[in-house]
Amino acid sequence: MCGIFAVIGSREVSSLLIDGLRKLEYRGYDSAGIATIDNLNNDQNGQLNVTKSKGKLINLSSLIKKKPQKGHVGIAHTRWATHGKPNERNAHPHLDSSGQFAVVQNGIIENYRELSKRLKVKGIKLTTETDTEIIPHLIGLEIEESLANGLSPNEQTLLLAVQKVLAVLEGTYAIAVIWSRTPNALVVAREQAPLVLGFGEGEFFCASDTPALVGLTRTFLPLRDHEIALLTPLGIELYDDDGNRQHRAPSLLKGMELFADKRNFRHFMLKEIYEQPETAQLWIDRFLPVELPSHNPVAFPISKSILEQIEQIQILACGTSRHAGMVGGHLLEQFAGVPTKVYFASEFRYAPPPLSPNTLTIGVSQSGETADTLAALRMEKERRDSTKDANFSFHHLGITNRVDSSFGRELDNVIDIGSGIEIGVAATKTFLGQMLSFYGLTLQFASLRQKRSPQEILDLSNDLRLIPKQLSDLIKKHDSLSKDLAHLFVETKDVIFLGRGINYPIALEGALKLKEISYIHAQGYPAGELKHGPIALLDQHVPVVSLAVPGVVYEKVLSNSQEAKARDARLIGVSISGPESEMFDELFTIPKVSEWVSPLLTVVPLQLFSYHIAAHKGLDVDQPRNLAKCVTVE
Secondary structure, three states: OOEEEEEEOOOOOHHHHHHHHHOOHHHOOOEEEEEEEEOOOOOOOOEEEEEEEEOOHHHHHHHHHHOOOOOOEEEEEEEOOOOOOOOOOOOOOEEOOOOOEEEEEEEEEOOHHHHHHHHHHOOOOOOOOOOOOHHHHHHHHHHHHHHHOOOOOOHHHHHHHHHHHHOOOOEEEEEEEEEOOOOOOEEEEEEOOOOEEEEOOOOEEEEOOHHHHOOOOOEEEEOOOOOEEEEEOOEEEEEOOOOOEEOOOOEEOOOOOOOOOOOOOOOHHHHHHHOHHHHHHHHHHHHOOOOOOOOOOOOOOOOHHHHHHOOEEEEEEOHHHHHHHHHHHHHHHHOOOOOEEEEEHHHHOOOOOOOOOOEEEEEEEOOOOOHHHHHHHHHHHHHHHHOOOHHHOOEEEEEEOOOOOHHHHHOOEEEEOOOOOOOOOOOOHHHHHHHHHHHHHHHHHHHHHOOOOHHHHHHHHHHHHOHHHHHHHHHHHHHHHHHHHHHHHOOOOEEEEEEOHHHHHHHHHHHHHHHHHHOOEEEEEEHHHHHHOHHHHOOOOOOEEEEEOOOOOHHHHHHHHHHHHOOOOOEEEEEOOOHHHHHOOEEEEOOOOOHHHOHHHHHHHHHHHHHHHHHHOOOOOOOOOOOOOOOOOO
8 A cells, every 4th residue: 555656867757756646546545745856056955845635646736736846856655544644744755853854655664653752752753643754753863973973965875874774663664765965866665565666768766566667667676675775867776684785687567558548437447347358258368268178278377296286275365355265265175176265364474274285375466465465475485484394395376467566576376367457446357357267276176186077177168268248248237227226225324245155255245345435334144144143134224135146055045035035125136037036126137157157247246236336426436435456554
């Protein structure tokens, strides 16, 4: 969460900073700000200027248009609030008491309370509620001591001061620092929070993510943990935490889009729902072409020798990615016969299961930067690397939409879901891409372990190849129906979603989507659990959405739905058309398909249902309150 963009070069940077933030606003949009150094006399002393604004980036952009800031170096930040309310006072950049140092930060400084006390003892008054504010004050104190000891106010003095401050910080962070007395210097550093450097023509950049660099440069270099960089108009110097100069070759950006076109859609989320048939078809063309042999049914870039060693699987993910993992876990266990457990990544790190031999750990993250998931993967690798038993060899796999992310850099095996750029914060087509990746893994393991006959594997493969057309039909059908129904639920306060078996995770996902964008409280339950407590909530004011798909639990779900209807709940069905569906007050019909592939279809009406309720309420569907697309704090 939060987005950092910084630039140093020979041209005015304020408009570049705003453009960079615009490409990072998916990371947070509670507030935004920029700081530049106006080198008034073209000497070693400049004027530090800061503009900040509460709310979305357009507010800051309007201020900058009215009163442009001069300077050839600057730092910028778009915030997702962790410490302190999302107001102008807590917005970044933050300054020291002298107004000479400006800092932007992404992450959390865990020992900021202790460091704040040290600053107060020295007579420094903190004016914000953030953990970031301590950093410019600490840097200022280090510089003051350095100058008192005879050092000159130059780039190396700033670099040394930042290095010393980083040594006392605990937590995760990415930072960018400027000093008014060194208008030709920008210092940046990272510790378990993403930060990349960009190499332009006569200018250099720093950003939280590569999209901010598109249109400015194609050459980038990701910073590693414990690294610090000094950027000047002449180039970039890279150091480790011991001060040793580092030399690494940069990489080239590939296939990045500058801006996503909303076309004629009202919101990006609706456009991305409509792009799901294309997402599915591209995945099938890439990984499930018909010419593949039966013994190798999926074209995944994973060595067969690795898969042959696997005896069990553990899946680590958060939010929507975890729901995709739950669908995957069901498939891997029930179709492919591989024991699989799905964990909240945020909990796994603090309560991991006992180590077991020959385990594949799968991390799932749309952005490839989810802090909880990365931390859990790193911890698991450390645990397994520390054991001497060869049976505890560590195999890990990432499933992500961004292979140019920490997932791509840290994991040996990565599946690119290939869903394309997704602007809406509430994931739709990336969720589909994640689920499809698990279908691919399921086919691989089922074939390799011979847990299913060749015909069963072929049947599932063929069912998947029909999904793009079925998705297209569903979206066209239920877009208008959801829009017509939306007004009925504008005043609704609570909704319950029910599902069983492979569609239980879809009930959870449907509830999450409704919460995320319409701000209606919703909860997903296994349908059989309704009578064990949640049924007490039901009356005519609490709608129940029931996913009833023909298969092993079909009759059970219909019975559970009847229990809700008997309590006067408005009953909304996602099911096939037929006599049994007459119980539903409203029905989103789906085609009669194999239960195995049904989650790929049942999720679509729920996405549209949530979207149209939120749109009817006039809410910001693409950037819902308090959320961010990329969650880079634990």
